[in-house]
Amino acid sequence: MATLKDVAREAGLTVSTVSRVLNNRGYISEETRQKVYSVMKELNYQPNEVARSLSKQSTKTIGVIVPHIRHPYFSELVSHLESQAYQHKYKILLFNSKEKNEKEREYLEMCTSNRVAGVILCSGTVAVEEFKGLNIPLITVERYLENGTAAIECDNLQGGRLAAKHLIESGCKHLIHFSGVSETAMPADSRAIGFRETCGAMNINFVEAVTSAYQYNNLEYHDYIEAALKENPKVDGVFASSDLIAAQVIQVCAKLGIRIPEQLKLIGFDDVFIATLTTPRITTIHQPVREMAKMAIELLISASEGKIVPSRTLLPVSLVKREST
Amino acid sequence: MATLKDVAREAGLTVSTVSRVLNNRGYISEETRQKVYSVMKELNYQPNEVARSLSKQSTKTIGVIVPHIRHPYFSELVSHLESQAYQHKYKILLFNSKEKNEKEREYLEMCTSNRVAGVILCSGTVAVEEFKGLNIPLITVERYLENGTAAIECDNLQGGRLAAKHLIESGCKHLIHFSGVSETAMPADSRAIGFRETCGAMNINFVEAVTSAYQYNNLEYHDYIEAALKENPKVDGVFASSDLIAAQVIQVCAKLGIRIPEQLKLIGFDDVFIATLTTPRITTIHQPVREMAKMAIELLISASEGKIVPSRTLLPVSLVKREST
Numbered sequence: 244m245a246t247l248k249d250v251a252r253e254a255g256l257t258v259s260t261v262s263r264v265l266n267n268r269g270y271i272s273e274e275t276r277q278k279v280y281s282v283m284k285e286l287n288y289q290p291n292e293v294a295r296s297l298s299k300q301s302t303k304t305i306g307v308i309v310p311h312i313r314h315p316y317f318s319e320l321v322s323h324l325e326s327q328a329y330q331h332k333y334k335i336l337l338f339n340s341k342e343k344n345e346k347e348r349e350y351l352e353m354c355t356s357n358r359v360a361g362v363i364l365c366s367g368t369v370a371v372e373e374f375k376g377l378n379i380p381l382i383t384v385e386r387y388l389e390n391g392t393a394a395i396e397c398d399n400l401q402g403g404r405l406a407a408k409h410l411i412e413s414g415c416k417h418l419i420h421f422s423g424v425s426e427t428a429m430p431a432d433s434r435a436i437g438f439r440e441t442c443g444a445m446n447i448n449f450v451e452a453v454t455s456a457y458q459y460n461n462l463e464y465h466d467y468i469e470a471a472l473k474e475n476p477k478v479d480g481v482f483a484s485s486d487l488i489a490a491q492v493i494q495v496c497a498k499l500g501i502r503i504p505e506q507l508k509l510i511g512f513d514d515v516f517i518a519t520l521t522t523p524r525i526t527t528i529h530q531p532v533r534e535m536a537k538m539a540i541e542l543l544i545s546a547s548e549g550k551i552v553p554s555r556t557l558l559p560v561s562l563v564k565r566e567s568t
Numbered sequence: 569m570a571t572l573k574d575v576a577r578e579a580g581l582t583v584s585t586v587s588r589v590l591n592n593r594g595y596i597s598e599e600t601r602q603k604v605y606s607v608m609k610e611l612n613y614q615p616n617e618v619a620r621s622l623s624k625q626s627t628k629t630i631g632v633i634v635p636h637i638r639h640p641y642f643s644e645l646v647s648h649l650e651s652q653a654y655q656h657k658y659k660i661l662l663f664n665s666k667e668k669n670e671k672e673r674e675y676l677e678m679c680t681s682n683r684v685a686g687v688i689l690c691s692g693t694v695a696v697e698e699f700k701g702l703n704i705p706l707i708t709v710e711r712y713l714e715n716g717t718a719a720i721e722c723d724n725l726q727g728g729r730l731a732a733k734h735l736i737e738s739g740c741k742h743l744i745h746f747s748g749v750s751e752t753a754m755p756a757d758s759r760a761i762g763f764r765e766t767c768g769a770m771n772i773n774f775v776e777a778v779t780s781a782y783q784y785n786n787l788e789y790h791d792y793i794e795a796a797l798k799e800n801p802k803v804d805g806v807f808a809s810s811d812l813i814a815a816q817v818i819q820v821c822a823k824l825g826i827r828i829p830e831q832l833k834l835i836g837f838d839d840v841f842i843a844t845l846t847t848p849r850i851t852t853i854h855q856p857v858r859e860m861a862k863m864a865i866e867l868l869i870s871a872s873e874g875k876i877v878p879s880r881t882l883l884p885v886s887l888v889k890r891e892s893t
Contacts, residue, residue: 318643
């Protein structure tokens with residue numbers, strides 16, 4: 244591969260002149276500039292970003308750690324993070340932790356030893372002490388972390404309220420909520436709080452079915468949903484804390500001969516691709532994933548430039564009515 | 569951040585001794601080794617992979633270019649590529665091209681200037697000339713590329729045959745195939761060839777509905793499916809060339825009051841997550857995505873070490889029977 248030195252020799256210029264052209268520094272005549280570009284093309288010279296990173300001690304690379312890329316929410320989030328990073332000429336190093344603590348620790352080490360500009364963590368099980376001595380910005384999306392740089396969340400509390408209100412106003416009398424993972428505290432837990440509040444205020448019965456980390460890690464809820472629906476035969480309204488769970492509620496209802504929305508109304512959360520691919524399509528709470536990704540990238544870059552950034556940012560949610568209610 | 573020099577000074581050793589400990593080279597007493605480790609821990613020293621990459625001219629990083637991360641097939645493929653890369657201690661730089669030629673070109677430049685060990689290309693529109701002068705291994709998955717290092721495909725021809733055979737053996741008399749994109753030649757086109765062959769041999773009528781790049785890029789087929797089904801009211805068997813299209817066929821059939829599988833049988837292709845999340849679940853042709861990802865990573869690493877690798881590898885497919893037939 245051609246080096247800067249080769250380009251300089253071929254162009255009959257010094258290395259420092261060629262370097263000035265590349266970095267657009269100091270006065271360079273148009274003739275010299277053209278000469279350098281034409282030799283670069285001729286020799287197929289590729290600037291070495293690795294060398295550049297070493298001298299600048301920064302890599303224009305962002306580490307993104309998610310628990311499951313194949314989970315519809317995270318594939319949507321990663322897709323937006325990549326687009327937004329691209330806008331700022333940053334690249335994404337992608338890590339799929341599957342919520343395994345030792346993998347997340349190893350990923351964090353890879354991130355620091357590869358001098359990423361910062362880490363976006365969408366995964367929850369890393370112990371707080373792992374982050375001590377991490378000298379780069381750490382942005383969390385929908386996760387709690389005591390010593391992160393900035394946390395980005397959607398308004399989960401409001402989402403839970405909207406979901407309950409919509410089911411009740413659609414005529415449901417007996418609600419069930421398939422809520423977040425019991426083992427780990429997450430911002431998503433506020434969905435249940437908002438839901439409870441509104442059910443209480445509107446005097447409507449509800450059951451709360453808490454899901455487990457095992458189910459979350461295996462993305463598999465069918466048996467649990469079936470048992471809960473059989474145990475609560477009066478239920479006519481379901482609030483699932485993700486569209487993925489809602490898709491599985493539709494399948495279980497088909498198996499049990501329960502018609503949606505006639506006999507049972509269903510609302511999900513997230514508003515990701517899967518919500519528009521099921522039959523019926525899922526009414527859901529829209530999480531502004533695109534805007535959250537944009538915010539995450541911007542805060543990370545600002546923080547890596549030494550700027551002060553808000554430690555917590557909450558983005559609004561909204562109801563998207565489709566066919567399941 | 570602590571440097572190698574800081575560690576050496578604090579430990580009262582030379583830089584080259586510390587470096588020998590880190591790289592496990594030459595004779596080092598156990599006492600010295602322990603001393604170095606304890607100082608590294610004390611100073612929170614992180615080895616600089618960027619510097620290491622520069623001296624080794626390789627980065628243990630693989631560039632992965634996909635058209636759509638949110639497409640269920642690609643999120644599954646990326647998930648497996650990441651797991652397999654992790655097994656070999658490689659990292660994934662993820663690029664989402666959205667099939668835009670100029671973005672793919674820019675991504676390839678980013679890959680070479682960041683000295684990735686190689687590129688895995690799952691995206692099809694990059695013009696062949698872009699790859700001239702690319703001095704790193706280039707592995708394609710389910711894509712054609714004249715001058716790639718190695719191409720990995722599933723047995724699409726056999727998949728098309730299996731799909732036709734299964735629909736016909738299930739009693740279907742009038743088939744329709746929603747096939748691949750008309751504008752770009754892809755290995756997936758062989759699915760249509762196998763389908764045609766078997767329909768011909770078994771003397772069954774069929775219609776072929778070719779989809780467009782516009783639909784592929786927007787992941788949206790509803791109107792097209794609806795028009796095709798209305799135009800061919802006798803159709804009682806559908807072969808969709810992806811599970812994503814099959815999920816949309818289910819939605820259109822629900823809208824038109826066509827019951828699956830009673831009135832119309834449906835088979836997809838890929839066997840990715842979405843096939844198990846629809847109601848009914850989709851009978852499909854299983855593409856061995858995990859094994860294809862494993863092969864892609866192994867061939868890339870072998871090629872980057874200068875080994876000769878097979879230029880084309882075909883992996884077998886199989887029928888997975890679910891509820892849509």
